[in-house]
Amino acid sequence: MMGDKKPLSGPGTIVGANVKLVGTLSDANEIIVHGKIEGEVISEKSVIISETAFVKGPITAEMVQIAGEVHGSIVTSGKLEILPTGKVFGSITTKDLNIRSGAIFVGKSNMPEGEKGVVLPVEKENEKEGAEEKTDYEVE
Amino acid sequence: MYYYILESAGKKSEVWQEKVKNILGDLGIAGETVSPSPARTIEELATLGIVKGYSTIVAVGSEKIVNKVATAIINQKENNDVVLGVIPEDFDSPIAHKILVKDLKGACETLKTRKLVTTDACFIDPNKYFLTEATIETNNPAEAYLLTSDIQTSVMFNKIIIKPGLEITVIDDLSEKNKKSIFGFLFGKKEIKANTNSFFHAKRFQIETPGQIIAIKADGEIITKTPTILQNRPKVLKIIVARDIISSDK
Numbered sequence: 001m002m003g004d005k006k007p008l009s010g011p012g013t014i015v016g017a018n019v020k021l022v023g024t025l026s027d028a029n030e031i032i033v034h035g036k037i038e039g040e041v042i043s044e045k046s047v048i049i050s051e052t053a054f055v056k057g058p059i060t061a062e063m064v065q066i067a068g069e070v071h072g073s074i075v076t077s078g079k080l081e082i083l084p085t086g087k088v089f090g091s092i093t094t095k096d097l098n099i100r101s102g103a104i105f106v107g108k109s110n111m112p113e114g115e116k117g118v119v120l121p122v123e124k125e126n127e128k129e130g131a132e133e134k135t136d137y138e139v140e
Numbered sequence: 141m142y143y144y145i146l147e148s149a150g151k152k153s154e155v156w157q158e159k160v161k162n163i164l165g166d167l168g169i170a171g172e173t174v175s176p177s178p179a180r181t182i183e184e185l186a187t188l189g190i191v192k193g194y195s196t197i198v199a200v201g202s203e204k205i206v207n208k209v210a211t212a213i214i215n216q217k218e219n220n221d222v223v224l225g226v227i228p229e230d231f232d233s234p235i236a237h238k239i240l241v242k243d244l245k246g247a248c249e250t251l252k253t254r255k256l257v258t259t260d261a262c263f264i265d266p267n268k269y270f271l272t273e274a275t276i277e278t279n280n281p282a283e284a285y286l287l288t289s290d291i292q293t294s295v296m297f298n299k300i301i302i303k304p305g306l307e308i309t310v311i312d313d314l315s316e317k318n319k320k321s322i323f324g325f326l327f328g329k330k331e332i333k334a335n336t337n338s339f340f341h342a343k344r345f346q347i348e349t350p351g352q353i354i355a356i357k358a359d360g361e362i363i364t365k366t367p368t369i370l371q372n373r374p375k376v377l378k379i380i381v382a383r384d385i386i387s388s389d390k
Contacts, residue, residue, distance in 0.1 A: 016295065016338035018312050023291030034335040039291075052334055 012045070017052045031061070033068070051085050058090075066103075077112070142171030142225070142251070143194035145185050145209055147201030153229065160200060160227055163248045171198075186212030190222050196380070198225035198251060203235050203272060203359035210261060211269045214376055225251045225380045233359075234272035240382035250382045258375040260304040265368045270358045271377070276300040276347070276366065278354060281315045284366075285348040286340065295338060302356075306345065306372040310338040344371040 012030035015021055019035035026042040033041070033053040041047055041055060046063040049055055053068030063078045066086035073091045074080060080094040084102035093110040144164070146157050164170045172194070176182045186209045189197045199209040206226050213222050227247045228236040238259075241247040261269040276284075277299045284300065286293040286308065299311040315336060348367040355362045 012339070013341070014335070014337065014339040016310060016312060016336045017334035018296040018315055018336050019310070019338050020294040021291060022293075023288075025291065032335075035338075050335065 012043075015053075049086070064094075073107075075112075141194065142169055142196050142198055143189035143192070144171055144173040144198045144200055144227075145182060145189070145205065146173055146175045147182075147205045147229075148176055153201075156229065157200070160244065160248070163245060164251075167248055167252050169248070169252050182208040183212045187216065190216045195221060196223045196225050196251070196254075198227060200227040201229050203228070203233055204361045206235050207268070207270045207358055207363070210271050210377055211267070214261060214269050214373070215267070221378075223254075223256060223378045223380060227251070238272055238381075239379065246382060251380055253383055255381055255383045256378050257381050259377050259379050260372055260374045261376050262302060262304045262306060263371045263373050264356065264364055265370075266364065268363050269373070269376075270363065271304060271379075272358075274302045274356050274358045274363060276302075276349075276354055276356050281312065282352065282354065283350055284310075285346075285350065286310075287346040287348070288342050288344065293340070296336070300347075302370060304372060306342050306370060308338075308340045308342070308345070310340070312336040312338075342372075344369065346370075 012032065013025065013027045015025070015031070015033045015035045015037060017034040021035065022038045024040040024042065025031060025037060028044045030046045030048070031041060031043045032048045032050065033055060034050045035053060037055045037057065039057045041057065041059045043061040045061065046065070047059050047061040049064070049066045049068040049070060051067045055068070056071045058072045059070065059074045061076055064074055064076050065081045065083065066088060067083040068085070069087040071089045074088065074093070076094040079096040079098065080092060081098040082088055082100060082103040082105060084100045087104040089106045091108045091110065093112055095112055097109060099105055147153070161170065161173065174185050176185060182205055186197055190213065197209055197213060199206040206228070210224055213224055216222065226235055226239050227244070228241065230236065231242055236242070239250065241250055259271065261271055262274065263269055264274065276297070278297070281296050281298055284295050284297055286295060295310045296312045296315045297310045298314045301309040301311070313336065346367065346369045354366045356364050356366065356368065
């Protein structure tokens, strides 16, 4: 939904390759970007950044797939996938990250707050269980 | 109860209109029939029908007449109970699909069974409505700005289709960028297939075509020209549609 702060349900949004969009693009459904966007991209479902796309701004969605170039932070509640042609310059927050061979990612990767486990030294656990393998940390 | 506005007829459609009147008579839903003339436009006739107290105004003919009658009904705000009926002349047209009718007899029977739905309409400056779609078309690729309160979009297009719900499809299959590069082909450079078509939806947007004025048409008729403002008006008109067809294999 172009520029509507309260997106309604309906078909998604497709930004064509010869389109330049400036502003906040939000949609309750899928957003597919083939063109250029300067601004925020928000979807309650998925955002797909195709090979020809260039996005300068943050992306927030349940699922994000990137084959183009993104300069900005990405926050997903579900899966984030950076395909071999994908370039991401910015921080990412996701619980399910898949960076494919050939992809470029320059930034910091975070786990969402609710998904962070308690980090315990493994030694104590190993002592209890008598494990032979020695690792530094384990995430519960 | 029924007030029929028939499009000005040529010889061919005179025969068709007579057929319509006969079917309506057979179904027992014949009413006052009027046609536009240099003295009275379609909008004036529709307004007159509302003033006379008719509860159902039926547009008989093309989508042009349907949009004009719809505009008159919506603009008569104090007569919210007035219902639009449609007998389309083309059963492959978007309006025929919208009201789910497939032939003339079915369209007339639909008026009798009176299943009402409240539908969206698209408002376009200056004070006009359309129910199915409007198009902006050029022979060469052109640039357009689609503007909302917080988005500015620059698009290349050769056709833009606007539908109620304010769904905007931008078609760009003529741009140079879209053509395959001969050099890419000769030197084996990988071509990325550009998806140049776009789809947006909004409650309100302004459309501008910098450097040129382009007509916006509904069913081939110019309803306005760029730049203009379009808005979705949800649930603004009651329209008669066909009852659901329950199919059976038996």
